[in-house]
Amino acid sequence: MINCTTVAGLRGACDAARLDQRSVGFVPTMGYFHAGHRSLMRMARTANELVVVSIFVNPLQFGPTEDLSAYPRDLARDIEMVESEGVDVLFVPTVDEMYPEPTQTTVHVAGLTEGLCGAARPTHFDGVTTVVAKLLSMVGPCRGYFGKKDFQQLAVVRRMSAGLNLPVEIVGCPIVRESDGLAMSSRNSYLSEFERSAATVLSKALFWASETVVRGERDPQRVIASVRQVSILEPTVELEYVEVRSVGDLSTLDALDGDVVVAVAARVGGARLIDNCTLSIRGDDVRVDLGVLVHPSIERIPTCNE
């Protein structure tokens, strides 16, 4: 595996692969890997000859009161994981390598970034689109792999990539869940054992809400109410939002139809967690996508007491 820290090193490896007619799959991350990240690497591995993973905790996407300095990091463990996934290039730049000068050039996607997570994190998506545009420009033509767990991020990155004519195919990957349903996240490491157990109410609420749709519910407000009713059973979980939106443009809906996402964000102890499920509704036919459960043999992220 090539382990590089410079933009020139990353560009060189990707250009050389393409010169050899080898396709490039790219997985941008902030590290502290779990099975969700690994599933993206596996999807990239099956479809591409060169697999590139970046680890960069991007200061630009954290608000002034957010968890930038506390964000979990373990580079030695991450390196072992990328090696075991057969990754070809690991790019771990410093902040100075990514932002040699104070940032004056940013990328903004209007509209899609305004509600949902954008409401509580008003500068977050500009930070994401700026760093993803920079990384995609460094990697060059490729397939880029993004998790559906961050479904708003995925929609925003797709829109940015189309809007800027980036030579990139954006691939959305299923949500990977712990065996009790909790969506895997590096931020789960902030949770105590008690909070972690309470946090499973989010996926239970999404499951319950999707069941109501399968049974015929088409009123978004009632679906939202059913998520709230289940979540209220765990007072440790403070809902920030529950929303039902159309998948493509994240617009609000009067009635459930077509491809729809039910999305939640919540505070649990010191962590802000997000989760969602997507529903494909064609008349009476409803397909629910809650993602996949991790194989029990895969180690789960320890809680903060472990």
Ligand code: AMP
């Ligand atoms: P992060 O390191 O949290 O910035 O995430 C890097 C990539 O992994 C993003 O595209 C995320 O959407 C994706 N990801 C994070 N958690 C999961 C998960 N549980 N399942 C699938 N993809 C995930």
